[in-house]
Amino acid sequence: MTEIKQMQTQMNKQQVLQFDTVPFTHAASHSSDRSKETDHKTLRRLAQNREAARKSRLRKKVYTLRNAPYASEEIDVVREQWAKFFTSKYLLLA
Numbered sequence: 001m002t003e004i005k006q007m008q009t010q011m012n013k014q015q016v017l018q019f020d021t022v023p024f025t026h027a028a029s030h031s032s033d034r035s036k037e038t039d040h041k042t043l044r045r046l047a048q049n050r051e052a053a054r055k056s057r058l059r060k061k062v063y064t065l066r067n068a069p070y071a072s073e074e075i076d077v078v079r080e081q082w083a084k085f086f087t088s089k090y091l092l093l094a
Helices: 002-010 013-020 033-066 072-091
Strands: none
Touching: none
């Protein structure tokens, strides 16, 4: 969990707050106070959803890095072996 918190604190606060100032395309089409309030709620909800999605991606990234079944070096070796096999077996037949 500390890795997630460290990654979150690295993000600039202005990047998080910028979603409050993002213009919504439908906001200008409404004229009543009630619709403006609704648009503000919609903007706030969208911003919260973006932030939740960002945090979810960070959690997934940390999880996959911790629980990777194979090291990246092992994956690279297997890729090289597969490339050699594929080129020798299939590309030379054409």
